Amino acid sequence: MYGDKRYLLGRRDGGSDGLLFLGRYLALDGSSGSPVFLDVLKPHAILICGKRGYGKSYTMGTIIEEFARLPAGIRNNFSVIVVDTMGIFTCMGSPNLAEKKYLESEGLSPEGLNIKIFAPGIHTGRYDDVDALTFKIPSSSLSPYDYCELLGVDPLSPHGAVLAGAICSRNKFSIEDLIAEINSSDATDDVRSSLNGLLTMISAWDIFSADADYSQIMEPGSVNIIDLSGYGHEPGIKSCIVASLSRALYDIRVEARRKENTGYRRTPLVWMFIDEAHMFMDTGAGNVLINEWLRQGRQPGLSLVLATQRPSALGRDVLSQADMIICHRLTLRDDIEALEKARPSYVKEPVNEALSRLGAIRGAAVIVDDTTESYHVVKVRPRVSLHGGGEPIVRNVD
Numbered sequence: 001m002y003g004d005k006r007y008l009l010g011r012r013d014g015g016s017d018g019l020l021f022l023g024r025y026l027a028l029d030g031s032s033g034s035p036v037f038l039d040v041l042k043p044h045a046i047l048i049c050g051k052r053g054y055g056k057s058y059t060m061g062t063i064i065e066e067f068a069r070l071p072a073g074i075r076n077n078f079s080v081i082v083v084d085t086m087g088i089f090t091c092m093g094s095p096n097l098a099e100k101k102y103l104e105s106e107g108l109s110p111e112g113l114n115i116k117i118f119a120p121g122i123h124t125g126r127y128d129d130v131d132a133l134t135f136k137i138p139s140s141s142l143s144p145y146d147y148c149e150l151l152g153v154d155p156l157s158p159h160g161a162v163l164a165g166a167i168c169s170r171n172k173f174s175i176e177d178l179i180a181e182i183n184s185s186d187a188t189d190d191v192r193s194s195l196n197g198l199l200t201m202i203s204a205w206d207i208f209s210a211d212a213d214y215s216q217i218m219e220p221g222s223v224n225i226i227d228l229s230g231y232g233h234e235p236g237i238k239s240c241i242v243a244s245l246s247r248a249l250y251d252i253r254v255e256a257r258r259k260e261n262t263g264y265r266r267t268p269l270v271w272m273f274i275d276e277a278h279m280f281m282d283t284g285a286g287n288v289l290i291n292e293w294l295r296q297g298r299q300p301g302l303s304l305v306l307a308t309q310r311p312s313a314l315g316r317d318v319l320s321q322a323d324m325i326i327c328h329r330l331t332l333r334d335d336i337e338a339l340e341k342a343r344p345s346y347v348k349e350p351v352n353e354a355l356s357r358l359g360a361i362r363g364a365a366v367i368v369d370d371t372t373e374s375y376h377v378v379k380v381r382p383r384v385s386l387h388g389g390g391e392p393i394v395r396n397v398d
């Protein structure tokens with residue numbers, strides 16, 4: 001189906017195991033050429049960027065699909081976790097029937113994938129045809145600083161001090177335990193009542209639990225979509241969830257890695273996908289993602305795929321730590337300059353020239369691969385499962 005010649009990104013030595021089919025080489029005349037594959041035998045940090053509507057989340061979905069389609073022997077090494085801020089990956093359980101012909105031209109056919117969808121308790125009833133599982137984070141997985149950020153409280157204020165005291169007085173707690181602890185403290189009435197109100201508000205978000213853990217999303221071979229789109233107007237809670245998740249998964253994998261040195265792998269390697277990643281970079285979540293996942297994630301086997309419309313908002317660290325950048329059409333000067341500053345010496349062409357080769361083709365991307373020290377122009381393959389990110393189409397309803 002793929003022919004003889006192929007391009008393998010993210011791996012120097014060949015081999016046919018652990019490959020994701022990403023798409024095909026895109027020639028200047030728009031015709032497609034040899035297939036392009038991504039390695040998953042080693043951990044990777046991948047940044048997908050591009051202007052609105054040119055294929056970031058589609059490409060992310062294609063990579064997720066390829067994990068779901070890996071043979072079980074390889075797939076069971078991984079747990080795939082998708083932080084879905086807009087609820088656009090939740091329809092991957094349905095086939096992409098609209099692209100049947102296009103898929104057939106690639107030797108593929110429409111296919112709904114075996115995915116698990118998680119959502120906060122108050123949002124699990126939003127799905128027509130799937131039973132979403134309830135997602136909770138352990139209340140104790142957030143630091144006093146995270147809580148202060150979430151509640152808009154200055155950590156150095158009396159409110160911050162009382163809150164930190166209540167959090168640090170127990171190893172495991174529910175939000176109700178924190179409220180009780182604060183009510184029985186010798187804080188002033190003013191501090192007690194405002195913390196009470198704020199904690200009651202976050203308790204209503206139905207996401208915290210004293211007993212939650214992440215075992216459900218760490219099943220070998222599983223593809224887990226965590227739909228946070230119900231928290232549309234509360235970016236603070238989304239970043240707390242990402243902070244909790246990324247910190248806990250880091251700890252789980254560091255612990256597992258120690259045991260793997262002497263024995264069998266019981267805890268899967270993690271590939272975490274985060275769309276709209278710029279939302280998280282200036283928060284506690286961004287610290288964990290940059291310092292623990294991007295800088296130290298290789299050894300514990302953590303791979304991160306970030307997508308953003310605004311690479312300039314991610315900061316230099318993210319651009320320099322990514323070992324692969326998949327860049328769809330970009331037109332904002334700030335974003336092009338940010339990538340230009342991070343351009344490795346083996347990319348001979350200035351970024352704006354390389355990007356001009358893409359034209360306005362949706363799904364076309366320049367891929368810079370640090371492992372093979374090369375860059376390529378690729379058209380990402382069509383999706384076999386339904387993509388939820390397209391614009392709604394206006395129809396004449398007369």
Ligand SMILES: Nc1ncnc2c1ncn2[C@@H]1O[C@H](COP(=O)(O)OP(=O)(O)OP(=O)(O)O)[C@@H](O)[C@H]1O
Pocket residue numbers: 050051052053054055056057058059309362363364379380381382383387389390391
């Ligand atoms: N590789 C591709 N093959 C075919 N169509 C594609 C491809 N990539 C993108 N498209 C088309 O472009 C549309 C927009 O892509 P996508 O939803 O990924 O945009 P985006 O870059 O994530 O935008 P936003 O920033 O608004 O989320 C898709 O709905 C799809 O119709």
